[in-house]
Amino acid sequence: MAVKKRQKALSSGRPPISKKNLEGGSLSAKATRNIIRTHHRLHKEHAAALKRGDKTLAAHLEDAIEGNGGLKVYQAASKQGQSKSRGGDSSKILVNWLQHNGIIKSNIRVQKDSKEPKKAPYRLLEVGALSSENEISKFPDIIKVTRIDLNSQGPGITQQDFMKRPLPEAPEEFFDIVSLSLVLNYVPDPAQRGEMLKRITQFLRAQEQLQSPSQAHNIFPALFFVLPLPCVANSRYLDENKLVQIMGNLGFTLRERKNTAKLCNYLFTLSGKGNRFKSKKEMIGDSRTMNNFCIVID
Numbered sequence: 001m002a003v004k005k006r007q008k009a010l011s012s013g014r015p016p017i018s019k020k021n022l023e024g025g026s027l028s029a030k031a032t033r034n035i036i037r038t039h040h041r042l043h044k045e046h047a048a049a050l051k052r053g054d055k056t057l058a059a060h061l062e063d064a065i066e067g068n069g070g071l072k073v074y075q076a077a078s079k080q081g082q083s084k085s086r087g088g089d090s091s092k093i094l095v096n097w098l099q100h101n102g103i104i105k106s107n108i109r110v111q112k113d114s115k116e117p118k119k120a121p122y123r124l125l126e127v128g129a130l131s132s133e134n135e136i137s138k139f140p141d142i143i144k145v146t147r148i149d150l151n152s153q154g155p156g157i158t159q160q161d162f163m164k165r166p167l168p169e170a171p172e173e174f175f176d177i178v179s180l181s182l183v184l185n186y187v188p189d190p191a192q193r194g195e196m197l198k199r200i201t202q203f204l205r206a207q208e209q210l211q212s213p214s215q216a217h218n219i220f221p222a223l224f225f226v227l228p229l230p231c232v233a234n235s236r237y238l239d240e241n242k243l244v245q246i247m248g249n250l251g252f253t254l255r256e257r258k259n260t261a262k263l264c265n266y267l268f269t270l271s272g273k274g275n276r277f278k279s280k281k282e283m284i285g286d287s288r289t290m291n292n293f294c295i296v297i298d
């Protein structure tokens with residue numbers, strides 16, 4: 001029986017991405033940007049094809065994602081984006097805010113070769129972790145970081161889908177901070193994004209269970225949340241007001257915000273239970289150059 005030949009992947013014709021380039025860290029900013037954008041686009045198209053039940057197109061798109069280097073190459077490109085020359089590690093902003101709010105009291109980082117750190121009073125869950133050496137990892141006496149990612153890039157990062165991580169039960173399984181830096185925009189579907197934000201509230205410790213309430217009562221439990229700036233500055237469906245409103249409906253209060261050239265960074269405190277209000281896909285602006293980034297709460 002003749003086997004039906006799969007049509008060529010959308011990426012066929014694109015030269016394979018050189019491993020040497022990624023390992024040597026010599027990809028240009030333009031090349032890393034292209035890899036990241038293409039991965040996001042194909043990933044979104046793939047989710048949409050699956051939603052429509054179009055298995056053939058979904059299979060072509062899977063090939064195309066692999067042709068673009070897959071998740072590994074996307075992560076390597078994202079890691080290059082974290083390098084100083086490309087804008088740096090976003091967790092530096094979180095560290096500044098924790099210093100400003102009196103959680104991290106000094107600039108003294110624990111040296112790599114120092115003895116076992118003391119038991120840290122606070123716990124942070126980093127969703128979508130690319131490195132165990134980012135700025136927030138340098139204060140193990142104060143903050144114990146649990147790192148997870150769909151694809152672990154090494155020791156210290158557990159390979160796990162946050163959406164499948166078992167919900168905490170025992171008090172010591174909850175977190176004081178969740179870090180969600182450049183992850184929500186990776187999620188291809190607006191309603192799945194909403195589900196991710198809702199799920200985060202289930203991992204945060206209730207305010208009355210905080211370890212050192214005197215210090216932390218003000219800002220913990222908290223979400224450190226980073227998005228590419230165009231998601232709130234140039235979307236037909238989301239701006240900062242709408243984002244703050246969505247977060248408010250989930251029980252979050254905005255505590256800190258900072259825009260950099262390419263990113264918007266937020267620190268939200270989970271201060272209430274939320275009101276279960278829905279948020280639909282509604283156009284708030286329109287122009288040719290705008291994008292369609294959206295968060296839907298069902």
Ligand SMILES: C[S@@+](CC[C@H](N)C(=O)[O-])C[C@H]1O[C@@H](n2cnc3c(N)ncnc32)[C@H](O)[C@@H]1O
Nearest residue numbers: 078128149150151160161162163181182183186
């Ligand atoms: C652009 S990278 C961001 C990395 C880093 N947090 C940063 O700020 O540079 C996005 C990462 O999120 C991870 N990711 C996306 N959805 C996830 C999920 N449901 N659970 C765990 N990790 C996820 C991806 O595997 C990818 O490594």
